[in-house]
Amino acid sequence: MNIGIIGTGYVGLVTGTCFAEMGNTVTCVDIDVDKIVQLRTGELPLFEPGLRVFFERNIREGRLHFTTEAADAVPECDVVFLALPTPPGDDGSADLSYVKQASRDIAPLLTGYTVVVTKSTVPVGTADRVREIISASVADPAEFDVVSNPEFLREGVAVEDFMKPDRVVIGSSSPRAIEVMDRLYRPFLRNGNPMIVMDERSSEMTKYAANAILATKISFMNEIANVCEAVGANVDFVRTGVGADSRIGKQFLYPGIGFGGSCFPKDVKALIRTAADHHYSFRILDAVVSVNEMQRRRFASAIIDFFGGDLMGRRIAVWGLAFKPNTDDVREASSIPIIETILAAGGHVAAFDPEATGSTKLVLGDRIDYGDDAYEVLTGADALLVCTEWNEFRRPDLRRMAEIMQSQVVFDGRNLYDPKEMAAAGFVYRSIGRPSYSPEASLVAGELRAL
Numbered sequence: 001m002n003i004g005i006i007g008t009g010y011v012g013l014v015t016g017t018c019f020a021e022m023g024n025t026v027t028c029v030d031i032d033v034d035k036i037v038q039l040r041t042g043e044l045p046l047f048e049p050g051l052r053v054f055f056e057r058n059i060r061e062g063r064l065h066f067t068t069e070a071a072d073a074v075p076e077c078d079v080v081f082l083a084l085p086t087p088p089g090d091d092g093s094a095d096l097s098y099v100k101q102a103s104r105d106i107a108p109l110l111t112g113y114t115v116v117v118t119k120s121t122v123p124v125g126t127a128d129r130v131r132e133i134i135s136a137s138v139a140d141p142a143e144f145d146v147v148s149n150p151e152f153l154r155e156g157v158a159v160e161d162f163m164k165p166d167r168v169v170i171g172s173s174s175p176r177a178i179e180v181m182d183r184l185y186r187p188f189l190r191n192g193n194p195m196i197v198m199d200e201r202s203s204e205m206t207k208y209a210a211n212a213i214l215a216t217k218i219s220f221m222n223e224i225a226n227v228c229e230a231v232g233a234n235v236d237f238v239r240t241g242v243g244a245d246s247r248i249g250k251q252f253l254y255p256g257i258g259f260g261g262s263c264f265p266k267d268v269k270a271l272i273r274t275a276a277d278h279h280y281s282f283r284i285l286d287a288v289v290s291v292n293e294m295q296r297r298r299f300a301s302a303i304i305d306f307f308g309g310d311l312m313g314r315r316i317a318v319w320g321l322a323f324k325p326n327t328d329d330v331r332e333a334s335s336i337p338i339i340e341t342i343l344a345a346g347g348h349v350a351a352f353d354p355e356a357t358g359s360t361k362l363v364l365g366d367r368i369d370y371g372d373d374a375y376e377v378l379t380g381a382d383a384l385l386v387c388t389e390w391n392e393f394r395r396p397d398l399r400r401m402a403e404i405m406q407s408q409v410v411f412d413g414r415n416l417y418d419p420k421e422m423a424a425a426g427f428v429y430r431s432i433g434r435p436s437y438s439p440e441a442s443l444v445a446g447e448l449r450a451l
């Protein structure tokens with residue numbers, strides 16, 4: 001099949017590359033000239049495990065193309081995907097201007113029968129809007145259908161998710177369009193996972209409901225963890241105990257410093273807004289958002305309180321900037337507001353992330369230092385904050401850390417370490433929802449009295 005992808009970001013690039021890997025001919029379009037130049041010279045503008053191999057192979061074999069001109073892609077296409085940003089507006093609603101503009105751009109370019117697919121996460125009713133826009137300026141003989149096909153891939157495992165989806169959701173009432181989508185997705189569903197066909201509105205809602213449930217699970221567990229701290233329980237045991245219940249499941253029960261990324265925060269707010277537009281107050285989701293914000297504030301405040309209320313002259317090391325491991329994406333990452341709070345309290349921050357230094361520089365610039373490896377940023381540090389659970393942070397050399405840090409203090413926002421082991425190694429160690437143990441030996445040695 002010939003496929004056009006309008007918008008070559010995280011979703012568009014992964015979608016296009018994976019469709020090419022299945023033998024389709026794909027042209028990815030983006031208005032960002034630099035990005036297209038980069039892609040055409042064989043460089044990936046983002047980090048995503050497994051993407052490079054598919055990307056290089058499909059370019060080499062002539063199935064994957066990049067252009068800034070929709071006119072180079074759309075006319076020959078059987079299917080055109082809209083993988084455009086839907087950022088939050090001031091009132092939380094999803095900003096549909098990119099989707100609408102691209103719909104206007106492609107309408108006069110459609111020839112023959114084309115399925116136009118909204119891949120972006122879009123509010124209920126958007127497929128109707130796209131259909132109206134295209135109908136207004138489509139060329140006379142062209143026939144088209146608009147289909148909703150929300151994307152459920154997770155950054156960090158996006159290629160794996162796309163190649164082996166749990167399910168493919170299709171919102172359409174057109175048998176012809178459903179047949180095209182079935183042919184396109186069948187190779188991805190050979191493991192027996194379903195293509196679930198429904199009406200467009202339910203399909204659009206399914207994506208928001210899925211993200212809202214996952215975000216709710218995270219905020220809920222963060223509150224359980226906070227109460228565990230208050231009552232002297234250990235959230236690790238509680239998580240294991242409740243996760244063994246098949247009705248609850250083990251996933252998304254890890255407490256931490258809140259969810260981030262380009263999806264959960266904006267999608268939860270957009271669903272609250274959609275409900276409000278229909279005179280319904282989505283109270284659970286209001287709480288999910290405020291717990292998420294509180295969780296970051298709580299973590300940053302705990303550090304500042306630990307040092308007596310201000311961080312003047314303190315060197316704070318940060319491990320992890322990306323909103324989650326295996327991505328370079330720092331959109332809405334918890335690390336950013338936490339670092340902003342540390343800076344506002346007078347602290348000096350030196351941070352290391354295996355992939356997200358470049359993207360963080362675009363946000364924080366030279367207000368913090370960036371290290372080339374995890375240990376470099378620890379030199380002379382008064383404390384280490386762990387903000388992202390990259391694998392390489394899981395088994396650090398505690399002896400080496402103790403030697404180079406000014407004070408052995410670790411605030412772990414991702415519960416990576418064993419509190420007893422950290423205490424035994426002489427660290428003051430704080431995590432989320434778990435008991436702290438005193439590093440008696442270090443206290444006796446006086447290393448921490450200087451705090």
Ligand code: NAD
Pocket residue numbers: 006007008009010011012029030031032035083084085086098101102105119120121122151152153154155262263
């Ligand atoms: P992104 O910002 O990484 O990429 C969007 C791309 O669209 C950018 O490269 C931008 O330059 C381009 N663009 C903007 N206007 C254009 C136009 N008129 N023509 C061509 N290109 C244009 O966004 P993303 O993370 O890929 O997300 C896209 C959509 O998918 C959003 O609705 C998002 O909510 C949804 N989604 C994202 C994820 C994720 O993990 N990132 C997962 C599922 C769904």
